[in-house]
Amino acid sequence: METLKTMLVRHSCRSYTDAQITDEELNTLLTAAVSAPIGRALYENMHLTVIQDPAFLDKWTRVLRETANDPAANPLYGGKTWIVVSSLAETGEIAFANSACMVENMCLAATDLGLGHVYIYGMIRMLEHNPDFAKELGIPEGFRPISGIVVGYEKEPQTQERPVSLDRVATNYIR
Numbered sequence: 001m002e003t004l005k006t007m008l009v010r011h012s013c014r015s016y017t018d019a020q021i022t023d024e025e026l027n028t029l030l031t032a033a034v035s036a037p038i039g040r041a042l043y044e045n046m047h048l049t050v051i052q053d054p055a056f057l058d059k060w061t062r063v064l065r066e067t068a069n070d071p072a073a074n075p076l077y078g079g080k081t082w083i084v085v086s087s088l089a090e091t092g093e094i095a096f097a098n099s100a101c102m103v104e105n106m107c108l109a110a111t112d113l114g115l116g117h118v119y120i121y122g123m124i125r126m127l128e129h130n131p132d133f134a135k136e137l138g139i140p141e142g143f144r145p146i147s148g149i150v151v152g153y154e155k156e157p158q159t160q161e162r163p164v165s166l167d168r169v170a171t172n173y174i175r
């Protein structure tokens with residue numbers, strides 16, 4: 001797919017079928033993630049965790065519901081693959097910029113593959129201080145989970161480009 005078209009078709013999906021993505025699709029998403037630009041090319045400061053174990057997804061959805069005191073919360077929207085991006089904690093704010101580059105690359109790759117996806121940030125912020133979360137993610141010592149993506153097959157695929165207007169974001173010109 002042409003890059004700009006992919007950007008215009010990209011949208012968040014919050015309703016997935018029960019089917020799991022293929023390993024080939026997963027590897028394409030991971031290739032997109034590791035192709036992202038990272039400050040000073042310090043790729044060793046980043047870590048990816050691929051979660052497809054239904055028990056893990058169920059457990060942390062339940063913990064999130066308790067933490068948020070919201071029994072109806074469905075933070076992973078029934079997606080069967082959750083990819084969490086973690087960063088070496090001591091890198092500070094750039095961890096968020098680096099992770100965003102990796103996540104957005106995966107969002108665009110998912111769109112290109114015809115997969116649904118949604119950026120996952122709020123849930124990770126709520127769970128990041130739960131010591132069991134980092135432990136069960138299996139991330140290296142000194143790393144913190146930053147953000148992630150849920151990906152899967154959309155219940156209602158949307159393949160149309162969405163119109164966007166330049167006045168969506170205020171812009172001033174100095175020229």
Ligand SMILES: Cc1cc2nc3c(=O)[nH]c(=O)nc-3n(C[C@H](O)[C@H](O)[C@H](O)COP(=O)(O)O)c2cc1C
Pocket residue numbers: 010011012013118119120121122123
């Ligand atoms: C940094 C960031 C964090 C986000 N966190 C969440 C999230 O935790 N849960 C969620 O459902 N969507 C999340 N989103 C998705 C946004 O709500 C969504 O991109 C926005 O509403 C625009 O809709 P669109 O993606 O369909 O264009 C996040 C997006 C970004 C860029």
